[in-house]
Amino acid sequence: MCCMENRNNTPTYSFRCLSTSECSSCLEMDVGFEDIDEDETDWNSICSDFVQPPHVVIHGGKYCSKVPVPPVQRVILHFDLDCFYAQVEMIRNPALRNVPLGIQQKYIIVTCNYVARDLGVTKLMLVTDAKEKCPQLVLVKGEDLTHYRETSYKVTELLMSFCPLVERLGFDENFMDITEMVERRMEQTPESAHYPYEGHVYNLDNAKVMVHPRLAVGSHIAAELRADIHSKLGLTGCAGIATSKLLAKLVAGAFKPNQQTTLLPESVKDLMGSLSGLRKIPGVGHQTAKRLQALGLVGVQDLQLFPLADLVREFGVSTAQRLQNLALGIDDTPVTPTGAPQSLSDEDSFKKMSSTNEVWQKVEDLLSSLLDRMHKDGRQPLTLRLTIRRYSATNKWFSRESRQCPIPNHIGQKMTSANSDALAQLVTMAMKLFHKMVDTNTAFHLTLLNVCFSNLQAKCAAVSKGSIASFFTHRTPEKTQASSRCQEDLSQSVLGNLRGQAGSDFEGKTEELTGQDASHWIPDIPSNLKIKPYTQSTMESPEASQQWPTVGECCIGGTVDDKRTNIPGMTDVPPLPPNIDPEVFRLLPEDIQKELLSPAYPETAHGLHSHSTQSVRPTESDPADRAHQSHHNHSEQPASLSQPAACKLNDSLHSTPIDLRETVKGFDRQPNAPTTNNQQEHTVSSLQYSLTDLLEEGNSSTGLVSQRQSADCGFPGNVDPKVFSELPPEVQRELLSEWRQQIPVLKISSSLKKQGKSPLAREKKAPAKSSQANNLLKYFKPSSG
DNA sequence: TACTGTTTT
DNA sequence: CCCCAAAACAGTA
Numbered sequence: 001m002c003c004m005e006n007r008n009n010t011p012t013y014s015f016r017c018l019s020t021s022e023c024s025s026c027l028e029m030d031v032g033f034e035d036i037d038e039d040e041t042d043w044n045s046i047c048s049d050f051v052q053p054p055h056v057v058i059h060g061g062k063y064c065s066k067v068p069v070p071p072v073q074r075v076i077l078h079f080d081l082d083c084f085y086a087q088v089e090m091i092r093n094p095a096l097r098n099v100p101l102g103i104q105q106k107y108i109i110v111t112c113n114y115v116a117r118d119l120g121v122t123k124l125m126l127v128t129d130a131k132e133k134c135p136q137l138v139l140v141k142g143e144d145l146t147h148y149r150e151t152s153y154k155v156t157e158l159l160m161s162f163c164p165l166v167e168r169l170g171f172d173e174n175f176m177d178i179t180e181m182v183e184r185r186m187e188q189t190p191e192s193a194h195y196p197y198e199g200h201v202y203n204l205d206n207a208k209v210m211v212h213p214r215l216a217v218g219s220h221i222a223a224e225l226r227a228d229i230h231s232k233l234g235l236t237g238c239a240g241i242a243t244s245k246l247l248a249k250l251v252a253g254a255f256k257p258n259q260q261t262t263l264l265p266e267s268v269k270d271l272m273g274s275l276s277g278l279r280k281i282p283g284v285g286h287q288t289a290k291r292l293q294a295l296g297l298v299g300v301q302d303l304q305l306f307p308l309a310d311l312v313r314e315f316g317v318s319t320a321q322r323l324q325n326l327a328l329g330i331d332d333t334p335v336t337p338t339g340a341p342q343s344l345s346d347e348d349s350f351k352k353m354s355s356t357n358e359v360w361q362k363v364e365d366l367l368s369s370l371l372d373r374m375h376k377d378g379r380q381p382l383t384l385r386l387t388i389r390r391y392s393a394t395n396k397w398f399s400r401e402s403r404q405c406p407i408p409n410h411i412g413q414k415m416t417s418a419n420s421d422a423l424a425q426l427v428t429m430a431m432k433l434f435h436k437m438v439d440t441n442t443a444f445h446l447t448l449l450n451v452c453f454s455n456l457q458a459k460c461a462a463v464s465k466g467s468i469a470s471f472f473t474h475r476t477p478e479k480t481q482a483s484s485r486c487q488e489d490l491s492q493s494v495l496g497n498l499r500g501q502a503g504s505d506f507e508g509k510t511e512e513l514t515g516q517d518a519s520h521w522i523p524d525i526p527s528n529l530k531i532k533p534y535t536q537s538t539m540e541s542p543e544a545s546q547q548w549p550t551v552g553e554c555c556i557g558g559t560v561d562d563k564r565t566n567i568p569g570m571t572d573v574p575p576l577p578p579n580i581d582p583e584v585f586r587l588l589p590e591d592i593q594k595e596l597l598s599p600a601y602p603e604t605a606h607g608l609h610s611h612s613t614q615s616v617r618p619t620e621s622d623p624a625d626r627a628h629q630s631h632h633n634h635s636e637q638p639a640s641l642s643q644p645a646a647c648k649l650n651d652s653l654h655s656t657p658i659d660l661r662e663t664v665k666g667f668d669r670q671p672n673a674p675t676t677n678n679q680q681e682h683t684v685s686s687l688q689y690s691l692t693d694l695l696e697e698g699n700s701s702t703g704l705v706s707q708r709q710s711a712d713c714g715f716p717g718n719v720d721p722k723v724f725s726e727l728p729p730e731v732q733r734e735l736l737s738e739w740r741q742q743i744p745v746l747k748i749s750s751s752l753k754k755q756g757k758s759p760l761a762r763e764k765k766a767p768a769k770s771s772q773a774n775n776l777l778k779y780f781k782p783s784s785g
Numbered sequence: 786t787a788c789t790g791t792t793t794t
Numbered sequence: 795c796c797c798c799a800a801a802a803c804a805g806t807a
Binding site for chain 2: 169170171172173282283284285286287288383385399400401402403404
């Protein structure tokens with residue numbers, strides 16, 4: 001059923017078939033394409049797996065790989081802010097806009113504005129060189145990342161207010177899966193399907209003007225988002241619209257600055273071919289490029305056509321396949337919501353540090369500032385890590401070394417509470433780590449110190465005694481007094497702490513009013529809204545939640561027939577996370593109960609949110625494309641899984657995360673969209689699954705995540721969009737911020753699922769479990785000694 | 786499993 | 795290769 005006999009007996013080209021596992025016989029098969037007219041060929045007659053034209057042909061000497069162009073199944077955006085640090089500085093000081101501006105860190109220009117670029121300044125240029133090239137260059141020190149970090153998160157937040165599927169890549173880039181946004185818009189405004197593309201279309205000349213309504217709509221959404229970022233934050237940037245992260249990122253840079261480009265599937269080959277070298281492929285860094293070069297590979301095409309077996313010899317199966325897929329423009333990795341940072345670190349580099357005293361001082365400085373940030377974050381780090389970089393005459397091998405240790409609970413407690421001697425104790429710990437690495441009896445020469453808090457845990461109830469209530473009442477005073485430190489609060493808001501972020505600090509201070517309004521509103525609203533899991537169905541049509549109750553809500557509600565609705569009274573029967581014994585829960589004081597259910601506890605939210613990702617859209621606006629969304633459902637699966645799965649979760653309130661994960665997987669497999677058995681499905685399947693997946697474990701459900709995740713854009717299902725829209729903008733934002741808080745957990749669950757392919761991956765879940773258990777322990781033993 | 790190092794952006 | 799922060803891996807004992 002896969003590759004058919006070769007009808008043309010002119011085996012001149014090599015045909016690389018990325019197909020399903022049954023297709024092992026034709027992984028490298030010679031097919032004569034010589035006399036075939038690219039445009040006229042009926043590919044069906046050659047290989048039934050490669051049905052729908054158009055196809056992309058990758059030529060390389062006498063070899064030619066023919067890869068089918070899949071229909072658009074996801075719409076992915078990539079946002080890349082223009083010379084980010086420079087923009088931030090220009091906003092802070094508009095006078096800088098008209099001069100060549102460079103942002104300096106140590107002796108390096110890390111970035112510069114476009115005025116400077118026109119004068120020959122480039123990124124990562126030595127200050128001396130830059131000054132020489134451009135004497136008028138104005139320099140601003142950029143070693144303090146506070147403003148950049150804050151602004152960066154504002155952008156992410158803004159994007160997230162449209163759709164939670166936002167993944168950060170560094171400070172100035174964001175991916176976004178807007179598939180559902182596109183779907184919704186096309187349903188609500190069918191005429192949008194006929195809109196032309198907004199902004200540039202990559203290689204429009206060569207493209208056989210295929211119309212891809214989803215991408216076109218995506219390009220409009222991208223334009224709106226960029227406009228919003230500009231009007232609300234004053235920032236400009238580029239956007240790429242494509243069907244994967246890889247392609248979106250690559251195409252985003254086609255027109256700079258402050259423009260956007262859409263990539264049509266037909267042009268993937270052109271885009272990949274346009275890359276000047278392997279280094280240009282995201283994911284191929286310096287080291288990888290060097291190893292590839294050692295194999296004689298320098299151009300993208302080299303990698304595309306390199307025998308996989310040889311590549312495997314160098315990189316191992318999984319990396320080899322991934323690299324080659326990247327070169328081919330294939331990338332099925334999902335947009336994984338980033339959420340709050342998993343670690344906070346601070347570092348400083350210097351020419352030379354060789355005395356213990358200096359080290360002690362520097363460590364204290366770093367820890368002090370870190371402690372500050374940690375305090376605003378609100379979570380509590382469980383481990384401390386110290387990293388050094390030693391100078392080496394034989395240079396080059398700059399590699400860093402690090403030691404880490406657990407942070408005793410009693411110290412950790414002090415950290416979040418007001419100041420104390422936590423700093424001193426942490427410095428002591430850090431110095432202990434230091435001595436594990438450096439023998440201070442001998443001369444040493446360090447060039448960098450880094451301190452890092454990781455293993456961040458949500459604070460336990462004891463700290464915010466008033467819990468939710470005080471949480472909200474506290475924020476008003478903080479906010480009003482915050483005009484000076486408002487900016488520093490951003491990381492906080494990223495955590496969903498609902499603080500000091502709403503309006504941009506750049507412009508107006510119209511916040512006082514709205515801020516006060518918000519303080520009145522918020523205490524009432526969230527208790528109704530926050531508790532319940534959300535699905536996107538309600539957002540699209542309120543009735544839908546009745547019509548299509550998701551498996552997730554049944555489970556969380558505790559009762560299967562709990563048709564969660566918008567009934568306000570339902571708050572009285574809040575859904576319990578699966579790891580909490582309802583009996584015990586009932587015995588808790590009410591405020592503790594509330595707290596447990598609040599998004600302030602990611603662990604708790606986990607249960608809520610991970611289910612929401614399972615929400616499913618029953619409608620199929622475009623059967624052709626939809627088929628691909630469901631193609632993964634082919635994996636082994638009980639006929640009617642939904643009910644057993646729901647029961648399983650319900651029954652196992654003490655279930656381990658593994659149980660949860662498995663159950664969730666089951667949800668994923670629920671056949672929401674009819675499983676069509678056509679060949680197109682196989683085609684896409686061949687692209688979605690890497691060869692590795694197929695060989696290593698034919699039936700893995702890898703890939704489900706990416707599809708399902710994208711199925712969850714929108715508001716909590718219990719939120720009436722109308723009501724929501726009538727709330728003050730600030731409140732809207734805060735609520736969104738709050739909902740978003742559940743995302744980090746979503747990330748965990750998704751990454752776990754993603755790793756489901758590797759047996760080792762399961763282990764990774766264990767920590768989640770234990771930490772979860774720990775957290776809960778705190779609730780039951782508030783003192784926690 | 787926890788820790789350490791590597792690679793990338 | 796230098797800058798900083800953060801994540802994701804890979805390897806290891």
